[in-house]
Amino acid sequence: MAKTVVIDPVTRIEGHAKISIFLNDAGDVDDARFHVVEFRGFEKFCEGRPMFEMAGITARICGICPVSHLLASAKTGDKILAVQVPPAGEKLRRLMNLAQITQSHALSFFHLSSPDFLLGWDSDPAKRNVFGLMAADPELARAGIRLRQFGQTIIELLGAKKIHAAWAVPGGVRSPLSEEGRQWIVDRLPESRQTIETALGLFKQLIDDTLKSEIDIFGKFDSLFMSLVAPDGTWEHYGGHIRFVDSQGNIVADGLREEDYQDFLGEAVERWSYLKFPYYKPMGYPDGMYRVGPLARLNVCDRMGTPDADRELQEFRDRAGGRCATSSFMYHYARLIEILAAIERIEQYMEDPDLLSPRCRSKADINALEGVGVSEAPRGTLFHHYNVDENGSIKKVNLIIATGQNNLAMNETVKQIAQHYIHTNEIPEGMLNRVEAGIRNFDPCLSCSTHAVGQMPLHVQLLSSDRQVLDEVYRE
Amino acid sequence: MSVVTLKINDIDVAVEAGTTLLDAAKEAGVRIPTLCHLDGVSDVGACRLCLVQIEGIPKLLPACVTEATEGMNVTTETPELQEYRRMVVEMLFAEGNHVCAVCVANEHCELQDVAIEVGMDHTRFTYRFPEREVDISHPQFGIDHNRCILCTRCVRVCDEIEGAHVWDVSGRGPAAKVITGLNQPWGDVDACTACGKCVDACPTGSIFRKGTTVAEIDRDRGKLDFLVTAREEKKWTR
Numbered sequence A: 001m002a003k004t005v006v007i008d009p010v011t012r013i014e015g016h017a018k019i020s021i022f023l024n025d026a027g028d029v030d031d032a033r034f035h036v037v038e039f040r041g042f043e044k045f046c047e048g049r050p051m052f053e054m055a056g057i058t059a060r061i062c063g064i065c066p067v068s069h070l071l072a073s074a075k076t077g078d079k080i081l082a083v084q085v086p087p088a089g090e091k092l093r094r095l096m097n098l099a100q101i102t103q104s105h106a107l108s109f110f111h112l113s114s115p116d117f118l119l120g121w122d123s124d125p126a127k128r129n130v131f132g133l134m135a136a137d138p139e140l141a142r143a144g145i146r147l148r149q150f151g152q153t154i155i156e157l158l159g160a161k162k163i164h165a166a167w168a169v170p171g172g173v174r175s176p177l178s179e180e181g182r183q184w185i186v187d188r189l190p191e192s193r194q195t196i197e198t199a200l201g202l203f204k205q206l207i208d209d210t211l212k213s214e215i216d217i218f219g220k221f222d223s224l225f226m227s228l229v230a231p232d233g234t235w236e237h238y239g240g241h242i243r244f245v246d247s248q249g250n251i252v253a254d255g256l257r258e259e260d261y262q263d264f265l266g267e268a269v270e271r272w273s274y275l276k277f278p279y280y281k282p283m284g285y286p287d288g289m290y291r292v293g294p295l296a297r298l299n300v301c302d303r304m305g306t307p308d309a310d311r312e313l314q315e316f317r318d319r320a321g322g323r324c325a326t327s328s329f330m331y332h333y334a335r336l337i338e339i340l341a342a343i344e345r346i347e348q349y350m351e352d353p354d355l356l357s358p359r360c361r362s363k364a365d366i367n368a369l370e371g372v373g374v375s376e377a378p379r380g381t382l383f384h385h386y387n388v389d390e391n392g393s394i395k396k397v398n399l400i401i402a403t404g405q406n407n408l409a410m411n412e413t414v415k416q417i418a419q420h421y422i423h424t425n426e427i428p429e430g431m432l433n434r435v436e437a438g439i440r441n442f443d444p445c446l447s448c449s450t451h452a453v454g455q456m457p458l459h460v461q462l463l464s465s466d467r468q469v470l471d472e473v474y475r476e
Numbered sequence B: 001m002s003v004v005t006l007k008i009n010d011i012d013v014a015v016e017a018g019t020t021l022l023d024a025a026k027e028a029g030v031r032i033p034t035l036c037h038l039d040g041v042s043d044v045g046a047c048r049l050c051l052v053q054i055e056g057i058p059k060l061l062p063a064c065v066t067e068a069t070e071g072m073n074v075t076t077e078t079p080e081l082q083e084y085r086r087m088v089v090e091m092l093f094a095e096g097n098h099v100c101a102v103c104v105a106n107e108h109c110e111l112q113d114v115a116i117e118v119g120m121d122h123t124r125f126t127y128r129f130p131e132r133e134v135d136i137s138h139p140q141f142g143i144d145h146n147r148c149i150l151c152t153r154c155v156r157v158c159d160e161i162e163g164a165h166v167w168d169v170s171g172r173g174p175a176a177k178v179i180t181g182l183n184q185p186w187g188d189v190d191a192c193t194a195c196g197k198c199v200d201a202c203p204t205g206s207i208f209r210k211g212t213t214v215a216e217i218d219r220d221r222g223k224l225d226f227l228v229t230a231r232e233e234k235k236w237t238r
């Protein structure tokens, strides 16, 4: 008798995630579906708004990564104004994105995931959080919190308190970095570097030892990887072009322009999900499954472009046993290397007088009626696409977000974990923690996954083919 | 010049005959919340925020259009007045589509300020979610009717200070709205001198300079004051 396991969120979470696991007659896992109930009305209510407001509006979609939407929106606006952003404007935007990557990855690693790694998947859930980590390893917890604060403070120094107020605007940014701001960053850099080096050392020990088995179970499969790369193939987070590689690291497509995204990205619709499933068009659906985000960026690029990060990339590839790491568990590792790369780049920027230059915004009228902007959000490639009328009033909006692009890979990961742990009619102990951790690989931007304190509230149902509940577990 | 004496919140004040209660209160150092009042242009008593209680008069009167008279005893803060003011602001929020978080005037908005002043934290009325337009046909400015509270400050500033009379009010009740020209797209109105005084006058983010992003509005209220004193007192320096 075929059975279905449904893992449902309880009502108090906002970013609804529901997981169904389908068993075949033999009681083995056949398929898994990670449903995301996304608010899709957003694109509709932008219609009729002045284009200049889009950065501010889209920054409000997501409280977790407003900076990424700001940047993608501002870049789309640049195209519509058809202006060149002054060099200072581009560098300042890049600085903000590096700070965003640092703070977001630090949150993912130190606050959300490291309690799992360091205290164990099955440790007391009441302690398996950043507070538990504080008790177990106060040094590390404190350093992690300060690293995140380092990134957040840079964002505040640039955008003032007004991060939602759209500091990055079509044509550039509103204001440069102040000298005091620069000095603050310079002073905090050594400590931040120290923290990331310690964390990297620790994590490498863990994956060589206690976490070794997770690499094979938590989402190891072949797929394409997509991200931006610089024209010379170096790691990118803001400019450059789009590249796809396969699991062996062979370049599948290169030099793709964001304007042409509709040519190479398809969006499949499944009856059971509100979220669309983007795939690489030339390979069809679902073979064109690709992953985005830290793991993809590391797999796609030829080099990181800064000395220490490059050394780490080499080690990362050695551990992966090839050009590409195919286990989704390696997202955590990739995140740490990206923080290091971001810090190295911030260090380099500190010498650059452009960051203090007031010539950071080009002003212009509406000069094009359509624009596509792209940037690398911490979670992956983010596209904004606007059509406007000659007054700059929005006619149409399309957004492609990172979590959506990783949707297929998240399903695959959940399926692999379920296959490993479910063999009977019952939901085994510890299964929920593993599924939760599998989703956390991707650091998806759902409020449930970012519950900093406590665990993801889940509801698991084991159903037979005639929809009878065989077993049920609630976890709040 | 005749002088009248009156009491506002038990403070004795002497003002020139013909002075409004709003100005008399200012004289006495008493603050009365306002929205439709704008220094330098005539008052119309549209918003009802400045309501005060006058001894011997059964109804509440708007201070901005009520003249001070001899022996008046005025109270500006009573629980009833506070409740009325709060209600007025709540109705303004429920009537339009005010989404502060993404508004160009966020943190630079008189409607927001007044909401804080009267202690409004939510509205008890049902939001009407009216369908209203945004007109950004003018090369420099835009108007978002969603944010308009029909104070008519734009109408008066354009008529009385700039002398262009681009703005007017059309329609009644829920259909009332400010219009440009003969209800044409703003960009088509030849009478508009693009002086920007309406941007400076608007209390909300309804009228803005194009290209302004969230919370970025920049008004020059001082310019309006300057023009008025320049004309009235022939003082041409700021």
Ligand code: SF4
Residues within 6 Å of the ligand: B143, B147, B148, B149, B150, B151, B152, B153, B154, B155, B178, B201, B202, B203, B204, B206, B207
């Ligand atoms: S547009 Fe502004 S100034 Fe004019 S009536 Fe509306 S709120 Fe008042």
Ligand code: FES
Residues within 6 Å of the ligand: B033, B034, B035, B036, B037, B044, B045, B046, B047, B048, B049, B050, B051, B062, B063, B064, B065
């Ligand atoms: S200020 Fe007096 S009624 Fe508006």
